[in-house]
Amino acid sequence: MDASSEAIQLILHGCALAKDLESNLPTLANQPNFLSSSCKQIIRVFNKAMDLLNTPHPSPYSHMIFSEPPESWRPTSTEAMDLLHAHALVGRNPFDVHMFSAPKIGVANDLDLGLEITTSGVDLELGQPMEYAAAGDVEASVRSRSTGEFQATDTSDSGRSSSMGGALVQRTGNRRENRSIRKERVSAPRAGNPEIPPDDGFTWRKYGQKDILNSRFPRSYYRCTHKNFYGCQAKKYLQRLDDDPYTFEVTYRGHHTCQYSASPLILGPPASQEAMHGTTQPQPVSTSIQLGLSHVLMQRDPHVGSSHVQGGKDTETVVDLADAMFNSGSSSSSMDAIFSSRQEN
DNA sequence: CATATTTGACCGGG
DNA sequence: CCCGGTCAAATATG
Secondary structure, eight states: OHHHHHHHHHHHHHHHHHHHHHHHHHHHTTOHHHHHHHHHHHHHHHHHHHHHHTTTOOOSOGGGGGSOOHHHHOTTHHHHHHHHHHHHHHTSOTHHHHHHHTTHHHHHHHHHHHHHHHHSOOOOOOSOHHHHHHTTOOOOOOOOTTSOOOOOOOOOOTTGGGGTTTHHHHTTOSSSOOOOEEEEEEEOOSSSOTTSOOOOSSOEEEEEEEOOTTOSSOEEEEEEGGGGTTOOOOEEEEEEOSSOTTEEEEEEESOOOOOOSOOHHHHHHHHHHHHHHTOOOSOOTHHHHHHHHHHHHHHHTTTTOOOOSSOOOOOOOHHHHHHHHHHOOSOOSOHHHHTOOOOOO
């Protein structure tokens, strides 16, 4: 009790700091150093709060406790939940994207806070706040505390990333696809085999492994487990450092469009309450934005054409899919089947 | 049985 | 043609 109330104090303090920072943001825009240290301070405060809250689990990956409760809604229901949310979204039109992204100031702040808390690291990306929001580009760059730093290598890989899976989001049209690439270092628990990749809050599914030139260790490729839901773009590459097998270099790429945390904006107050405190994933608020965005993308998706190996069944409209699901509670074997929508060429 | 990983083949950019 | 990235069948896992 003591610890938790102290933690709450810390959290409040952190919030205050963040608010402070927010209000001063306009003035400090050209003071990167100050901004940086402010962020650091805020992060520190939240980290401390986390430590207090985590006393039983001093694991180096404290954020893990924030990861979704696997039992509660993982079992088969996860996808259904996704669909539920999807369904809730269906009625809305693409403009929602703008509507939600517009009030960025208010919303995004909560969002960022959430990120800080859950990931102990934020990518504040002070460059282009507005566009960022508009693009639904509010990814959590998860990291595991203390080791490593970010490197917003915002490569303009608009052309590149599309080799296969990338094509779809490509044409968000607006500006250079800031398909963010974040690198960070994560040290693996020194116990046992260094093989086991560190866990961040997300659920990933390995889809490949490759030997990389000049690297002792192979690089493994992960994508978000929920790629089936609107084709979540999030991916990450994992690679052990040549010189330090206990350290991974994680490269995050793309953004999670797979929020299964309830969005208060969509599901309404009652549901939101439940879902929110249920400690879900990072970036809760962004849900509406991202889902809305993906919805838009889906709609214009059908005209992709040119499929090579596996026939590119064009993505059905969300509506149909959702309806299908809701009409027939029949467990259509696997959601994968339904959503096997290869949105790429 | 559904879902996750492994692994060699494939794709396309440089 | 090489190489990084991805696919997908086979296999493992629970």
